Amino acid sequence: FRTLDELDPRGLRILLRADLNLPVKDGRITDRTRIERLVPTIKELSEKGGRVVVCSHFDRPKGKVVSEMSLRPMVEALASALGRPVGFAEDCMGLVAESAVAALADGDVLLLENTRFHPGEEANDPAMAAALARLADAYVNDAFSAAHRAHASTEGVAHLVPSYAGRLMQAELEALDAALGNPARPVVAIVGGAKVSTKLDLLGNLSRKVDVLVIGGAMANTFLAAQGHAMGKSLQEAEMHDTALRMLAEAAEAHCEVVLPVDLVVASEFAAHASSRTVGIDSVPEGMMALDVGSETVAMVEQRLRGASTVVWNGPFGAFEIQPFDAATVAVAATVAGLTTSAGLKSIGGGGDTVAALKHAGVVERMTYVSSAGGAFLEWLEGKTLPGVAALTRD
Ligand code: 3PG
Numbered sequence: 001f002r003t004l005d006e007l008d009p010r011g012l013r014i015l016l017r018a019d020l021n022l023p024v025k026d027g028r029i030t031d032r033t034r035i036e037r038l039v040p041t042i043k044e045l046s047e048k049g050g051r052v053v054v055c056s057h058f059d060r061p062k063g064k065v066v067s068e069m070s071l072r073p074m075v076e077a078l079a080s081a082l083g084r085p086v087g088f089a090e091d092c093m094g095l096v097a098e099s100a101v102a103a104l105a106d107g108d109v110l111l112l113e114n115t116r117f118h119p120g121e122e123a124n125d126p127a128m129a130a131a132l133a134r135l136a137d138a139y140v141n142d143a144f145s146a147a148h149r150a151h152a153s154t155e156g157v158a159h160l161v162p163s164y165a166g167r168l169m170q171a172e173l174e175a176l177d178a179a180l181g182n183p184a185r186p187v188v189a190i191v192g193g194a195k196v197s198t199k200l201d202l203l204g205n206l207s208r209k210v211d212v213l214v215i216g217g218a219m220a221n222t223f224l225a226a227q228g229h230a231m232g233k234s235l236q237e238a239e240m241h242d243t244a245l246r247m248l249a250e251a252a253e254a255h256c257e258v259v260l261p262v263d264l265v266v267a268s269e270f271a272a273h274a275s276s277r278t279v280g281i282d283s284v285p286e287g288m289m290a291l292d293v294g295s296e297t298v299a300m301v302e303q304r305l306r307g308a309s310t311v312v313w314n315g316p317f318g319a320f321e322i323q324p325f326d327a328a329t330v331a332v333a334a335t336v337a338g339l340t341t342s343a344g345l346k347s348i349g350g351g352g353d354t355v356a357a358l359k360h361a362g363v364v365e366r367m368t369y370v371s372s373a374g375g376a377f378l379e380w381l382e383g384k385t386l387p388g389v390a391a392l393t394r395d
Contacts, residue, residue: 001165001173001392004041007138009050011106015136016041016166017153017388019143019372020056020074020111027073033355034145034372035074035081041142041166042082042109051104053135054078055092055112055153057146063119071114078111086111092118092153093131101135115153122151129156142166144173145373147388148380158391165392168372173389175369176380179348180209184309190301190332192217192315193352196240200247202314205383207251207258212304214259216293216317216328223248223260224281232266232284259304263294265318265325272322291325292318298328302335305345311336313349314381316357326360333361341366350377 007014018038023030045052059069072088079086089100092112100110115121120128129152133139139161141147146154147169165173180187187210193199196219207213215223218235225231226241251258260281266288267276278294279285305311313336320326339345349358350371364370371377376386 001389002163003165003170004044004140004167007140007162007164009045009048009138012050012137013101013104013135014045014050014052015132015139015157015161016045016052016054017139017141017143017146017157018054018056019145020054020071020078021058021146022074022077024073029073029077032077032081035077037168037171037372038142038166039081041140041168042078044167045140046082046084046107046109049106051101051106052109053101053104053112054086054109055115055132056143057116057121057151057153058114059116061114061116063116063122065117069114069116071111075111078109082109084109089113093128093135097135115151120152122149124150124152124156126156128152129160132157133160136161139163140166141388141392142168143388144169144371145376147373147386148376148384150387154388155391158388163392169389169392171369172371172373175348175371176377178346178368179310179312180381184346186211186308187310187312188212188214188304188308190214190216190311190313190315190317192219192317192329194218194235196222196237196244199315200243201382201384202378203247204250205381206312207247207256208254210256210312212257212259212308213251214301214304216261216297217315218290219315220261220293221290227260229281230284230286231290232286232288234264234266234284234288234290257304259300261290261293261297262300263296264290265292265294265327266290267325270319270322273324276324291322293328295328295331298331301332305332305335305339306343308345310346311348312381313347313358314351314354314378316353320357320360326357329357330361333358333363337363337366340368351375351381352378
């Protein structure tokens with residue numbers, strides 16, 4: 001794919017696909033990470049004299065205008081992050097957008113209204129892609145986190161105007177390449193989360209690509225139960241036992257070492273400060289549930305990490321939202337961060353609530369890269385082609 005190194009934006013209208021789908025609660029943005037990571041691309045294009053036309057989806061309005069899902073409130077957030085004024089157009093295409101774009105001077109920044117207000121966005125309607133293309137001399141995609149969607153603004157338009165990866169897209173792709181594409185070995189993957197059934201493709205792909213696969217979270221319960229350990233009232237998926245055993249056999253065939261918990265932190269209920277204790281995997285009491293992995297398991301994982309060159313992490317070890325069941329996640333995160341700074345371990349994390357878990361552990365700044373993407377990061381780890389990325393790399 002082409003990067004901004006190959007684009008001289010001076011005097012050009014640049015359609016910049018961003019992901020401004022920020023978490024908002026009671027009308028307030030609760031996490032500005034995606035805006036902060038977008039700033040370098042906008043600044044670079046604007047400072048080099050480009051006329052920057054930012055478009056994005058926000059939430060899921062399903063092809064209709066839903067006023068609570070307007071991008072207008074993002075204007076101020078964007079302007080304050082950029083330290084310069086940002087204009088707004090009430091529609092992302094048609095006359096309103098075209099005249100707002102025509103009025104731009106070199107270096108100006110304009111935000112367009114939510115692309116998902118039009119049904120053509122999610123349908124990847126060629127007419128909508130063409131309407132967006134009319135606004136632009138070049139297209140820059142900086143929305144890695146929306147690249148798993150084949151939509152008009154993420155995929156269709158990329159075929160109609162010269163296309164480039166923005167700096168955030170570039171950073172995400174380079175980090176993922178360092179994690180799985182062309183990694184320094186040995187590679188350890190840590191996968192946690194509740195269900196095996198939602199991470200089948202992920203586990204399958206990783207077991208073919210990494211040297212050590214650490215399985216934590218409630219999904220580990222399913223593996224342990226499949227191996228015949230009594231799991232008390234722990235969350236698990238009984239119907240996935242055969243699949244779990246098959247997966248372990250496939251991993252062994254691919255010479256991937258699978259690390260499952262050897263001890264578990266159990267409690268009688270999932271509640272803050274519920275009385276808990278650590279037991280071996282063969283001693284889970286009948287009326288209790290596993291909510292985290294124990295310290296022996298943490299030590300095993302840390303030993304694998306000390307021998308590793310790369311670690312890719314998706315999903316927490318335990319129910320980290322509630323103490324003390326965050327202990328294993330926090331301990332392993334601290335080890336990963338420490339090895340990253342002291343021993344050159346390449347550490348990449350992302351997807352779903354992983355970022356929240358790593359933030360909770362206070363290690364985001366000390367890891368090599370933490371992705372801003374949820375679903376897109378997961379699909380990439382599953383080995384899937386992301387349409388938004390493919391459209392940039394076609395020619
Ligand atoms: C995200 O927040 O993961 C992306 O913006 C994609 O949003 P979507 O799941 O609504 O397509």
